Amino acid sequence: MNTLRKNILLPFLFIIFTGVLWLHLQAIQEPIFFYREQQQVFLFDSAYISGIISPIGGVATLISQFLIQFFRVPFIGSLTTALIGGVSSWLFWLTLRKIHPASYLLPLAFLPILFQYLYLIKYSYHYEGLIALLFWSLALYIYSHAARRLNWAYRTSIGCLLAIGLFYTMGSIAMLFVLSGLIFDVLQKNERWYASFIPLLLLLAVGSLCVLGGCKPDYDYVFWMKDYVEYFIKLEPFHGFSWQVALLVMLLFYLSHYSDNAKTYLKALTTVALLALSGIYYTQTALHHRDKDFYTLMQMFHYIDTGQWDAIISSDDLNYNNYLHLNCLNLALSQKGIMQADLFEYPQSGILSLISTYQAHIEESFLFSQIYYHIGVTSLAYNFAFGTSVGITHGSPVMTKLLINSHLIYGYYPAAEKFISLLEKTWAYREWASSRRKFLYNDQAVENDPELGTKRKSLSSDKDLFANIIGLFDNLTIILEENPQNKAALDYLIGALLLSKDLPAIKTFVERFSGTETLPALPEPLQQAVISYAEHDPDYCRRYGVSDKTLSEFSIFKQRVLGLRHARQNVAAGIADYRNTFWYYLMLSK
Template identity: 25%
Template sequence: MYKPWTKINGWPSILLGLLIFVFYYFYYPYHLHYQEQFQLFLNSSEYLSEQAGKPGGLSEYIAGYFIQFFSYRWYGALTMGVLLGLMSSLIAITALGFGRKKAFELLACIPPVLYWSLFCDENYMLAGLIALLLSLLPLPLYQKIKSYPLRISYLLVMLPALYWFAGGMFMVFGTIVIAWEFLKTEDTTLKKWSVLFISCLLFIGLPFLAKLVVVQYPIERLVSGVTFYRYPQYPVWPVVVIALSTVIIPVLFFFIPDYEKKQRVFAVIFQLAIIISGSGYLISMMVNKEKEEVMTYDYHVRMRNWDKIIEMADKKAPSSSLSVSCLNLALCKKGIMGDRMFHYYQNGLAGLFPSFARDYTIPFIAGEIYYHLGFVNTAQRYAFEAMEALPDYQKSVRAIKRLAETNIINGEYNVARKYLKLLQKTTLYKHWADKTMLYLSDEAKIEADPEWGTLRKYRTKVDFLFSEPEKDMMLGILLQQNPTHRMAFEYLMAYCLLTKDLKHFHSYYPLGKEINYKSIPLHYQEALIYIWGLNHEDPTKNIPYPINDKIKNDVRTYGNIYTSQQNPEPMLRKQFSGTFWYYLHFRKHNKATYEELYDVYADNTSPVSPGV
C-alpha cells in the first residue's frame, strides 16, 4: 500500500501546527471566539443540503462544523494548528511526488504560514482553508495512478466534484495535475495536451455550467464559489496568491537540486531563517491587537465575566469606544461605576452608548448595554439587525439566543419557542435551549429568574419610540417608572458627566434618592462639589451633600493648581487623572463621526432596507 505520509519529514508540519496552537491559545484566542457567534450550525439534514447546495458549499459546511466549537479556547487553537499543519503536510506529500528534496522540505510551510497571517484578519473565512485542503487531498492518489485512462477518469470525476465541494480552489488540484502530466509522466504529447485541454475546459466551463443550476449568483461568485472573505463581493487576491504558492512550491521540487548532507544543513538553516523572519513580519503586520482587545471585552460581556473585564482594564485601560463601553457596563454591573469610571480613560458618550451602526459587530456590543438596562426591544432590534447585517448571509447563534431571551422577557413565547427549537438543533446550545423551554409560559419561573425577572421589572410600561439623541430622556423614563433601577440611574448620571452637562446632572441627581446608597458615589461627590463651587467661594463650606473629607481636600488642591498654574494639565494629570474634574477640564467629549468612534470596525457596514 502506498503510504506517502511515512516518507515525508513530519516535523516541520508538527512544529508549525504547535506554533499556531500556541499563537491562538495564548496570544490571539478571541479572534476565534469571535467567529463562533456569526453562524448557526444546525445538526440537521436540511441545513446540510441548504449549505451544500452551491459550489463551495460543502467547504463552508465543514468549516462551520469546526467553528461551532470555537467557543472553547483550546479547541479553536487546536483546530487551527491541525488544519494548517495538515496543509503543510499535504503540500509536502504532493511535492514528494515531484521529487524528494530533503534540503527543501521546509518550503511546504510557506503557504500555511501565509494563510495563518491572513487569518489574523477576522474576515478571512476558514472555509477557504478547508477548500484548499479538499483540493490537495486527492493529489497523492492521482500521482500514484500509472494508467493514463484511469488518471483521466479520475480527473474527470474529481474536477467537477471538487468544484462543487471546494469552489474555485478546484483549480489547485487541476493545475498540479497538469504540471504532473507534463513533468512526471512519459505519455505522448497528445495525452499531456489532452489533460491540459480537459482541465482548462473544466476550469472555464464548470462555473458557467453551475450558472445554469445556481442562477441567482453572479458568475464571479460562481468562479470563486467559497466565501473566502466575509464580504463575498470583495476580491480575494491574497487567497489567490496562497493558492498559487500551493501549486508552485510542490512543482518547484521537480526543478530544484537536492544537496548533500553538509549543504543541506545550511539550506535548512537558511530556509528556517527566511520562514521565521518572514512569518514573524507578516504576522506582526496582520495582527490587530486593537480588535483582539475589543473582541476580548465583548466576549467577557457576553459571558458576563464582569470581574475579568475590570481586571483587564486595571492592567491596561481600554481606549477604543467599544472596549470602554464594555468596561462601563462591567463597572455598572458591579455597582462601582459612580466610584471608578473616571479612573479609566473615558471617551465621551461613544464609550457609554455606542450608536447604532448597520453592521454585525457594533450592534451586538451596544445591544448588551441596552439589554442589561432593560431596553429589551432595543436589545432585540440590535441583535436582529446584527444578524441580518452578516454579509455572507449566515445567521448568528448569539443573535438567536438573545432573541429567545428578549421574547421570553416580553412574553412572546411562540416566537421564543421558534428560536429555542433552532437552538435545540445545535450542539453547544442544545442544553441551554432545553432548559429554557421550561420557562415558556411559566410566568412565575420567569419572574423568579434573577436576570429575566429583573429585566421584566426594568423594562418600560409606557410606550415611547427609541430616540438616538435622547438617550438621557429614555433612561429618565425607565427610572421614573422604577425609582430603584440603579443601572438606569447610574447610566443617566454617567451620561450627564460624560457630556459635561452639569445642569442636567444636578436636576437628575435627586432621582436616585430611592436607590439608598450608603454614601454618594465618589464621582457624583466630585460633580456635586464642583457645581456647588461654581456659586460659592469655598466649595467645601455649607455644601448640602455629605461629601467625604478626602474629596473636600482634593477639590481645594485641584482648584489651587488649576487656577495658579499657566499649564496645569501635566500636574493635574499626575494627581487627579482619575477624577471627574480632570475629565471635565481636559478630555474631549465631542460626538465623533462614525469612523472616529468605530475605527476598529469602520468597514463592516451593510445596506439599509427601504422597509419591509
Template identity: 30%
Template sequence: MKLKITAFWLVILAALFIFLQEYSRFHFFFIEQSQLFQFTGDYICGKLAMPGGFALTLSEFLVQFFRYPYAGAGITAALLLLTGMGMRGIVRRIVPDTDFFLLYLIPVILLMFLHFDFNYLAFGTIAFNLMLLAFYLCLRISNDKWRMIVEIVATPLLYGLAGAVACLFALSVLIYEFLNKTPKFYWSSLSVLLGLLCGVCSVYFALLGEYRFAFLPDAYYHTALEPKTVIYYSWISFPLILILAFLLRKRKKAAGKKIWIAGGVLQLALLCVLCWWGIPEYGDKKSAKVKELDYYARTEQWDKILDANKGTLTNYLNMCYLNLALAQKGELADRMFSFDQRGPQGLMVGWNKTEQISSLLSDIAFAMGNSAMAQEMAFEAYATAIGEGNPRMLKRLVQTNLIYGEYPVAEKYLNILGNTIYYKKWADDHRKFLYNDTAVEQDSVLGSMRKSLPKENYLSEINYMEKDLCMVAEANPEKKAAIEYLGALYLLAKNMDGFKNMLETYYGTDVLPSLPKSFQEAVITLSEAEPDYWKRFDISPSVMQRFAEYKKQVLANRNNKNALPGLMRRAYGDTYWFYFMFK
C-alpha cells in the same frame, strides 16, 4: 527516515499550536460566535446542496468546538498541518529526493495569515486541503490516460465538495501535465473548461451570488466584504511551487553534508523572514484586546474586564466594555472616574451596522434595562453574522421575546439553539418560561427586565437614549443601571444642565434615593460657590473635604499650567473634578 519525517511534522504541529494559542486564543472564541452550526438533517442537506457544501459543513462543524479552550488553536494547527503534509506528498511525487521543506511550508504560512482575519472562514483551508488530496491521488495514477480522465472527472466533483478551489485544481493539473510532457496533455484543458462551466452554472442558477465567489478564493470570505490580497497568496503559491518542483527535478543532486545544512538554514531563515513580515502585517493585533474583552463579557468575568482596562485607554470599544462591567457590578456611578474616561462614546459607541458593534450595543442596552434596543441590536448582529447566526445574540432574542411575552417567537429561536451541541442545554433550561408569565416574572433577570418595560408603547431608538433611560428608571426604580448610565452620559458629555435637571427630577425618589460618589462630586462642580445647594443632596463630608483639598492644590499650582494636570492626576485623577477640568 519515517521517524525523522514524523518528528518533523510533530515539531511543526507543536510550533503552530503553541503560536496560535498564545497569539490568538481569544480570536478563536470570537470566531465561534459568528458561525452557528445546527446538527439536523435539514440544515446539513441544505449546506451540502451548495457548491462547496461538504467543506463548508465540515468547517462549521469544527468551528463550533472553538468555544472550548485550546480547541481553536488545536483544530487550526491540525488543518494547517494537513496542508503541509499534502504539499509534501505532491512535491515528492514530482521530485522524490528533494530536501526543500520550504516548498511544503510556504502555503501553510500563507494560510495561517488568513486565519488571523475573523472574516475568513476555515471553509477555505478545508477546501484547499481537499484540492491537495485530489491532486495527490491523481498523481499516484501512473497511466497518463487514466490520470487525465480522473482529473477531468474530479474537477466537477471537487467543485461540488469544495467550491471555487476546483478551478485552481483544474489549472494546476493542466500545468502539471504540460511540464510533465504527458502525451496529449491538452486533454487536461477539459478540466479547466469544466471548472469554468461549474462556476458559470452556479451563478446562472443562483447557487452563488457573484462570479468572484464562483472562481476565486473570495468564496471563503465574508460575502458582504472585499477580502485583502493575502487571500490570493496561497492559491498563487501552489502552481508556482509545482513549476519550481519540476525545475528542481532537473538539477543534479547536491552532495555534501555542509551544503545540506546550509540549505536547511537558508530555508529556515526565509520562513522566519516571511513570518516576521506577515504576522504584524496580517495578525490583526489591534483587535486582540477587544476580542479578549468580548470573551470576558460573554462569560460575565467582569473583574477581568476591569483588570484589563487599568491605565491609559484610547479605544472607545474598550471603554464601553469597561463601563459595562462597572454597570453589571453596580459600581458605574461610584468608580467610573477611577478609570481613564474620554467622553460619552466610552459608554456607547456609534452603531456601524456590523455584527461586533451590534452585539456590544445589545449587551449595553440589556444592562441598562432597555429591552427594545437590546432586541433590535441582537437581531442586527444575528442577521449580519458571517455564518448562520450568532448564538449569543440568538440567546438575547430568546430573552427579549420572553420579556415581551412573545412566546411563539421565543420558541422558534429556542428550537434553533436546541439543534446545537453546546447551546442545547441552555435552550432546554429556558423552555420552562414559554407561555408561563409567572415563571418569567419570578426570574431574577427576565422578571426585572419585564418590570423595566415602559408603561406606554414606545419604539426605542439609539439616538434617543436619554428618553429610553428615563422611562426604564421610572418603570423599574430597582434597575439602578438605567439612572446611573443616564447620569454618566451627562457627566462624560459635561452636560451640566442635563445632569442638574436629572438630579432635581429624581433625587429623593425611588429612582435616585441617594447620590453615588461621582454624582456627589458633580453636584459640587455644578454649584462650587453654593454650599447650601450641596446640603440639599446630602453630600458626604469626606467628598466636601476632598474637594477643599483639590481646590487648594489647583490654586497653589495655577501658575504652572503645563505641570498642573500631571500633579492633579496623581492625587485626584479618580474624581469628576479632574475629568471636568482637564479632559
C-alpha cells in the same frame, strides 16, 4: 537510514511543525477563533445541514461550521487549524516527493497553508478556504497516486471526477487542483500528459455554466479566490499567493533534480534559509494584517459572552481612545456593580464612552444590543440583536440568546419558543436553551426571575414612546421611573450625566432622586458633581447626600487648583493625583 528518515524523522518533523503552528495560532489568532464561533449557529438538524450542503462549495461550509462550533472552547480553534494545516502539508508533501524526494525542501510544503493562516488573520476570509485547501491536497495526493499506476484514460477520468467533485463540494479550489494535476503530469512526463487539459476544460465549462446560469455572480467565484472571502472584499494579488505558491513549490521540487549532487551542508543551509525567509515574510505580513484594536475587541466579546468581567477590567490590551473598548469596559464595570464608584478610575471620554455612535457596523450592533439589554432598554437591544443576527450570514448564538430573553421579557412566548427550539439543536447552547423553557407561557416565572423580571418591570407603560427617538438619557429615566431597582440603568444614567458634564441636568436628577428608593445614597463621583454646581452652599450639598469627607476633599482640591493657577503652574500636572475624580474630568477632559 532512508527508512528511518521516511518513517520516523519526517513525520516527527511534521508533528513538530504542527505543534509550533498550534502555539503560534494560539498566541496570535485566539480572539478571532472565538469570534468565528460567535458568527454562526450550527444546528444538528437534517434540513439545516442539507440546506448548507446543497450549494456549490457547501461541503466546505458544512465542515467549517461543524468545526467552528467547538472553537468556543479555549485552544480548540488553534489546535484544529494547526492540525488541518499539518495534515494538508503532509498530503502535499506526499505528492511533492513523487516529483522529487528532496527532503531538505520539506518546509516548502507548508507554504500554501501558511498563506492560509495569513488570510485567516482577517475575519473576512472564510474558514472554508482552509478546508478547501485540505481537500485539494487530498485530491492531489489521490490523483498523483493514481497517475503512477493507471493509464492515461483512467488518470484523466479520475482527474475529471476529482475536479468536478471538488468544485461541487469545495468550490473554486478545483481550479488549483486541475492546474496542479496538469503540472504534475507535465513534470512527471506522464503518458499523454496533455490529456490533463481535459479536466481543466471540463472545469472551465462547468464553472462558466454556473455563472451564466446565475448560480454564482462572476468568474472570480468559480475559478479564483472570491468564493472564500466576504463579497465586499476586493481581491488583491496577495489573496492568490497560497495557490500560486503551491504550483511554484511543485516546480521547485522538480528543479531540485539538478541539486542532487550538492553538498549536504548546502542543502541544510537551503532549508534554514527557506525557514528563515518564510518566517520573516510571515511575521511581517501577519503584523501588517493584524488589527490590534479589532483583536482586542474580539477578545472582549468573548469575555462578555462568557461573563469574564474581571478579565475585561484588568485587560492591558484595552485602548482607551477606542470607544468600543471603553463601551466594553464600562459594561464590565456595571456588571461588577462598581461603575458608579469607579467610573473615573479609568480614562473616560464623554458619553460615547458608554455607548458609542452607531455607524451600522456589525461589531457595534453586536455590542450595543448587549449594553441595551443590560440596562433594560429591551426594545433597542431586541432591534440590534435582530440586525446582528441577520448581518452575520450564519446567525449568532449570543444574539439568539438575547432574542429569546427579549421575547420572554415581552411575553412573546411563541417567538421565544421558536428560538429556544433552534438553540436546542446546537452543541454549545442546548442546555442553556432548555433552561429557558420554564419561562414559556409562565408570566409568574418571568417576573420572579432576577434578570428577566427586572427587565420586564422596567418596561414603560406608555405604549406610544419610541426608544430610538427619545435618546439614552430619557430611556434610562423612564426605566428608573418604572423600576427604581434597576441598578444597571442607574449606573448608566449617572454615568451619562457625569460624562456629559451637564451640571444643570445633574442638579435636576439629584434633586429628583436623591434619598429615594432609586438613589438612597450618592456615589462619590456624583457627590463631587453636586459640589461642582453648589460649592457655595454646603447645606444644600449635605441635604442631597454629599458627605463631609467629600466636602473637605473638595476644599483641599480647590486650594490646590487656586495655588497652581496663582503660581502659573501647569494645573493638569499639578492635580494628576485627582485623575480619578469627577473634578479632574470636569476641568480637563475634552
